[in-house]
Amino acid sequence: MTETTNLLDAMTRLIGKENMLSSIEDRICYACDGSKQRHIPDVVLRPQSTQHVSNILRYANTHVIPVYPRGAGSGLTGGAVPAQGGIVLDFTQMNQILEIVPEDLTATVEPGVVTQTLQNEVAKYNLFYPPDPASAAFSTIGGNVAECSGGITGLKYGVTRDYILTLEVVLADGSIIHTGRKTLKSVTGYDLTRLFVGSEGTLGVFTQITVKLLPLPEKIETLLIFFKTSEDAVKCANQVISNNLLPRTLEFIDKSSIDCIKGYKQEFQIPEGVSSILLIDIDGKEESVKTETALIEKIVNENHALNVVSAKNVKERDTLWEVRRAISPALYNIAPFKINEDICVPRSKILEILQRINDIHKRYPSLKVANFGHIGDGNIHVNIMYDEGNNQQLSAENMVEEILRNTVELGGTISGEHGIGNVKSKYLSFEVPPQELQIMKGIKYLLDPKGILNPGKIFLQ
Ligand SMILES: Cc1cc2nc3c(=O)[nH]c(=O)nc-3n(C[C@H](O)[C@H](O)[C@H](O)COP(=O)(O)OP(=O)(O)OC[C@H]3O[C@@H](n4cnc5c(N)ncnc54)[C@H](O)[C@@H]3O)c2cc1C
Known part of the structure; x- marks a missing residue:
């Protein structure tokens, strides 16, 4: 009997044949992510519960089989790519919102919940889950936590790590731990939750996540500002912030990106001579939005803006953001x-x-x-x-x-939000000095001594 047959038999016993994909056609579908690499796994497992995940990891650890957790596979640095074969753990079946507690401003979810689904569900309670990657319509909360995803609201609201209160984590040996508390404050011991956030599936596998929520802002105003040069746009953006204003979003689009989206929407016309755009959302209570918008318009006009367009309604706002989200795919033009x-x-x-x-x-x-x-x-x-x-x-x-x-x-970082995966591991040492690298590797060894969790990622082997 081959090793793969042994693995399939064991998994049939542990989680059931119905939760397993083993045909070559199915496995090819899990070979890639947004980084466009291609490594075919030996099997794809679709756990339905924490216990399933624990069973799988205990077996994989004993038999030293690589395990690759996966949400929607939208990562851009190869995080979910099964670089060394083995098992892909597909979390899309564990996609329940377990509870929303308006009094506590929290929600507890399974990792396969799509980010936008969570945003929409909590909005029904007038609540707001701010982290908003451009992939929100398809990426999962589990993937967002593993990558510490950012997005367009980072300036005012922070990134995924700022909203994670607790994690249920299955460790490499199959044991289940719970980090953090469902409280806004907790300083008991080391902050293990923060250690796991952004760990790219290399330290443990998340099976339950409690997120912090905020009240849904009453009003959002959107401004689209055209500039003749990128320099004018950047200077204007800096002026907005140095004037103590904190918009919900402050996005920049350069000339090459503008050229790609020209003509994408009939109703979205970019005047001739525009080389740079700022897209700004201002949110909050109606009155404060009005005041802040007026202040921003003043700053914008003092900073050589060619033209300012404001969205008149939700439909116009959606169109502006649709165009912004279209830039990335449109670049292939x-x-x-x-x-x-x-x-x-x-x-x-x-x-x-x-x-x-x-x-x-x-x-x-x-x-x-x-x-x-x-x-x-x-x-x-x-x-x-x-x-x-x-x-x-x-x-x-x-x-x-x-x-x-x-x-x-210049004091910056090589990855603000996409993570290292295997695409950027060769650049890690540009930023992380040897001693810090050793500490990171020591943590990895402590939690996953056999190196079965997402091997080939973050560190050069
Ligand atoms: C069009 C487009 C726009 C994007 N825009 C943004 C953006 O604005 N901001 C941004 O930050 N990113 C963005 N991304 C990148 C990507 O969407 C994010 O990294 C996202 O968080 C990945 O989620 P996912 O569910 O697709 O995870 P996957 O790609 O499946 O996995 C990502 C990582 O998470 C790990 N993982 C997944 N689930 C678990 C789990 N349950 N437990 C432990 N580890 C797990 C995987 O092993 C992998 O390392 C974009 C991608 C695309 C294609």
């Missing part, structure tokens, strides 16, 4: 391949990093570059577009390396 970096620098260094990217780009004239993203957080998505042939892929990789080195030099 420029070239068939893309490397999407998610660098983050202190806000005061945004202009400098954009200038440095521009200078670096001059050394790689065959490549196309488009920058957009969460400028309010200092988080820019640098997209390097390339064609097959003429060593363009190698040039793109060299360009990435230069950008990441410059980012770290």
Whole structure:
């Protein structure tokens, strides 16, 4: 009997054949994520309960089989890719919202709940789950926690880690632990919850998550502001914040990105001569939104804006954001391949990093570059577009390396929200010094001594 047959037999006993996918057609569907790598797993398991997950991990640990937790597979750094074969743990069946407690401003969910589903369900109670990755319509809370996902609301509301109160975690040996409390405050011992958030499926597997909620803002105003240069847009964004204003979102779109979305929606017209756009949401109580919007409009007009458009209603607002979300896929109009970096620098260094990217780009004239993203957080998505042939892929990789080195030099980070996975592990040491790296590896060894959880990720082997 082969090892795979043994594995399938054991899993049939432990979680039932109906929760297992073993045909090659099914397994191919789980070979990739948003990073477009391809490694076919030996089996896909679809647990229905924490006990299922515990059974699977106990077996995998005993037999040293790699286990790859997976939500929607929308990660951009290869986190859910089964790089060494073995088991994919597909959490999409564990997708129940277990409770929403308006009095406590909390919700407890299974990891496979889609982010937007949670946002919509809590909104029925006039509550708000702020982390809002552009992938919210399909990514899962489990994946968001594992990546500590950010998104468009990070400036005002923070990122996923700021909303995670408790975790139920199945460890590599199958034991089940509970971290944190369903309270807003807790300083008892080390903060294990924060350790697991952003651990990219390498330290433990989440089976239940309690998130913190906020009251749903009464009003959202959306402004679209056109500029002649990127410099004007960045300076304006900095002015907004240095005037003590904290909009819900503060997004930046450069000329290359604008060119991709021109004509995407009939009702969305971009005037000639526009090289840069800021998209700003202001939220809160009706009166304060009105005041803040007026202040922002004043700052914008003092900062050489060509034009300001405000969304008149929810439909117009949705259209503006639909266009913003369309940028990423629309970039493939420029070239068939893309490397999407998610660098983050202190806000005061945004202009400098954009200038440095521009200078670096001059050394790689065959490549196309488009920058957009969460400028309010200092988080820019640098997209390097390339064609097959003429060593363009190698040039793109060299360009990435230069950008990441410059980012770290300016006090920034090589990943603001997408994580390291296996796509960026070769760059980890640019930012993390040897002693800190050893501490991280020590934590990994303590929790997963046989290295079965998501092997091949974060660290170079
Ligand atoms: C169009 C598009 C837009 C995006 N926009 C954003 C954005 O604005 N902000 C942002 O931060 N990201 C963004 N992303 C990246 C991606 O959507 C996020 O990283 C998201 O959190 C991944 O969720 P997922 O459910 O798809 O997880 P997957 O891709 O399936 O997995 C991601 C990681 O989580 C681990 N994991 C999954 N479930 C569990 C679990 N239950 N326990 C332990 N580990 C687990 C996996 O092993 C893997 O390491 C975008 C991606 C796309 C394709």
